[in-house]
Amino acid sequence: MGGSPGGESGGSDFYEKASNKAASSSTTTAIQPAATQFAEAQSAETEPPPSDSCTDNVRIEWNNLSDGHKLSYVQAVKCLMDAPPLGVWDEARNIWDEMTWIHDQLSERIHGLDTFLPWHRYYLHLLRTLLAEQCAYTGPMPWWRETKYTGNFAGSGIFEPEYFGALPPLTDRGEGTCITDGAFANTTILISPGGPSCLARGEDKQTTGEATVATLDLCHGGPNTEYTQHRRCVEQTIHATTHEGLGPTMWLLSTSPGDPIFFMHHGFVDWQWKRWQNVDSARWTEISGCAEYTGDGSACIPMTRDTVLTSMGMIPDMTVGDVLDTENNIMCYTYDEF
Numbered sequence: 661m662g663g664s665p666g667g668e669s670g671g672s673d674f675y676e677k678a679s680n681k682a683a684s685s686s687t688t689t690a691i692q693p694a695a696t697q698f699a700e701a702q703s704a705e706t707e708p709p710p711s712d713s714c715t716d717n718v719r720i721e722w723n724n725l726s727d728g729h730k731l732s733y734v735q736a737v738k739c740l741m742d743a744p745p746l747g748v749w750d751e752a753r754n755i756w757d758e759m760t761w762i763h764d765q766l767s768e769r770i771h772g773l774d775t776f777l778p779w780h781r782y783y784l785h786l787l788r789t790l791l792a793e794q795c796a797y798t799g800p801m802p803w804w805r806e807t808k809y810t811g812n813f814a815g816s817g818i819f820e821p822e823y824f825g826a827l828p829p830l831t832d833r834g835e836g837t838c839i840t841d842g843a844f845a846n847t848t849i850l851i852s853p854g855g856p857s858c859l860a861r862g863e864d865k866q867t868t869g870e871a872t873v874a875t876l877d878l879c880h881g882g883p884n885t886e887y888t889q890h891r892r893c894v895e896q897t898i899h900a901t902t903h904e905g906l907g908p909t910m911w912l913l914s915t916s917p918g919d920p921i922f923f924m925h926h927g928f929v930d931w932q933w934k935r936w937q938n939v940d941s942a943r944w945t946e947i948s949g950c951a952e953y954t955g956d957g958s959a960c961i962p963m964t965r966d967t968v969l970t971s972m973g974m975i976p977d978m979t980v981g982d983v984l985d986t987e988n989n990i991m992c993y994t995y996d997e998f
């Protein structure tokens with residue numbers, strides 16, 4: 661099981677030295693998709709490169725979706741909870757268990773590190789892929805602009821009886837409540853510390869109140885804000901506070917995908933990265949930082965375009981370079997608003 665949301669492993673003093681240009685210079689790979697080469701050729705331009713055959717795949721903010729799309733999305737997610745496992749984990753009852761399991765297994769490698777944003781982008785791609793392949797869902801992927809509902813996530817139009825089910829306030833004792841309405845009513849999370857438990861939520865409005873535009877802008881930074889600064893800021897502020905504010909299933913970082921709201925939240929995290937990337941076309945093709953720390957925690961193994969992103973066999977592995985440009989022919993998406 662991983663640490664708490666936003667927990668950072670590795671020496672933070674070391675980071676400033678580690679995120680130098682040595683890592684970002686290793687952007688060459690033996691085999692690159694044509695779209696990526698195209699993007700690199702354009703990287704001297706100030707505008708992001710145009711996508712070519714990639715069109716029409718726009719992630720829609722929840723409240724911009726039609727009621728029909730909202731319904732078909734939650735039903736498709738429910739379909740994955742009912743779908744026979746793919747075989748990556750023996751104890752899984754369904755595909756959703758396996759998705760939660762891989763996140764738990766990989767937790768130490770994908771949190772508190774620069775792999776955080778690329779891996780979770782890949783994880784959203786995994787969701788989209790499995791929704792399409794297993795549940796014939798071809799509608800839009802949603803995301804959730806949390807700053808519209810600062811301190812009142814329950815009022816965001818997501819936690820309705822026909823969609824995700826309730827987001828009750830925390831009880832007087834600071835506890836959550838098992839969810840008994842909505843598409844995911846009476847769901848059991850198989851891998852929880854202490855054994856299977858119900859999908860439970862409880863809004864701590866003080867904590868969900870930390871998803872503010874001011875924090876968003878702080879992490880967005882300016883033209884010189886480096887990737888690691890951005891990643892660390894997002895991970896440790898809004899990423900962490902929304903996990904903490906939606907508990908108890910969402911409190912437990914490594915098994916939190918058990919609540920499908922995880923993917924709405926990570927859509928917002930990914931949107932923040934995309935917004936940061938749109939400031940400078942170089943951010944569509946170049947990246948630096950640490951994929952891992954070794955030894956006493958001071959030795960950085962650089963993250964490069966070649967760093968592998970895995971789902972332990974659920975879908976094919978990809979690399980950081982594959983997911984950097986969301987508008988390439990591999991990822992092929994953007995957002996409906998910024």
Ligand SMILES: [Cu+2]
Binds near residue numbers: 763780
């Ligand atoms: Cu995660």
